[in-house]
Each structure stands twice: as C-alpha cells, then as structure tokens.
Amino acid sequence: MTNLTNKVLAILNDIAGIQTVMFDNSHSTNVRIDRKPTPAALLYTLPDFKIEIGGGVAKERADIQVFFFDRVQFDSTAEAKLEIFENMGLFAREFIYRLLNEKSIIVLDDTVNITAAYGSFDSFVCGCTVQLTIEERQGSCIWSEIEETPSQNG
Numbered sequence: 001m002t003n004l005t006n007k008v009l010a011i012l013n014d015i016a017g018i019q020t021v022m023f024d025n026s027h028s029t030n031v032r033i034d035r036k037p038t039p040a041a042l043l044y045t046l047p048d049f050k051i052e053i054g055g056g057v058a059k060e061r062a063d064i065q066v067f068f069f070d071r072v073q074f075d076s077t078a079e080a081k082l083e084i085f086e087n088m089g090l091f092a093r094e095f096i097y098r099l100l101n102e103k104s105i106i107v108l109d110d111t112v113n114i115t116a117a118y119g120s121f122d123s124f125v126c127g128c129t130v131q132l133t134i135e136e137r138q139g140s141c142i143w144s145e146i147e148e149t150p151s152q153n154g
Contacts, residue, residue, distance in 0.1 A: 042069070
C-alpha cells in the first residue's frame, strides 16, 4: 500500500519553498528535525483498502494528515506564531490544490480544514495541519492480486 503514499510524497516534494519532506505511518511520531531545514512537511498516513464487491476492484485509501511547519522559539509571541501559521497555510492550500488536480487520486472529503498546530519534537515548531481521506481513482482487479494458496485439506 505505497502507491498513494508515494504520490502524496511526490506532490509535497514538488511544492516550491518546502525544504524538507518527512513521512511516518502513524499519528504519533518521534521525528528528529534539529538539523533538517524548514519550512517542512510531515506526512502521517493510515492506509487501507476498499473492495467493491460487485466489480471486484480493490482501491487503496488512506487517511492522511500533513503538518506544514517552521521552527519557532519557545517564547515566541502570538503574532509571530500567527505569521508562521499564515505562511504554512499557503503551502497547505497549494497541497490541497495539487491533490484535487491529481488525476489518479480522489479526495473523499467535501470540506478540508486547515488547523493551526504546534509541536515539540527536538525543536519547537508551529504551522498547520491538513487532514483528509484520499482514494485511488482506478484501483485494481482483486482477482489478479490473489495468490494460489495450498489446500488445507491435506
């Protein structure tokens, strides 16, 4: 289940101005960012499959969250954090635009929220998150993916 993940990572890597793109496959992480350039994007993904029984088609789906962030001092003012949130929001909007225009991906949410977020990894960061569910547009035939298994009847 890496097809969607690879496409999302490619989109993130193609956004001008994002210096570092990272990936984790859960919604909790132990990412080190101390020596990585920012602004950055951190993709969390929870992949699964949807199988359409009538057509025998398996479509990869994923709940994704992307955290767009920049470093911030622990004692930064609210105004400084708001400025970073607004700047990271521009990356988030471009990411959503690119996802919506990716022909092989369907965005399943009617509304996508961009939410202010703060984080403490090995540096303090702030920015915004985008959460949504995506799915392969085409999918693949489930029958072509099934491998022959030996009979258990002996």
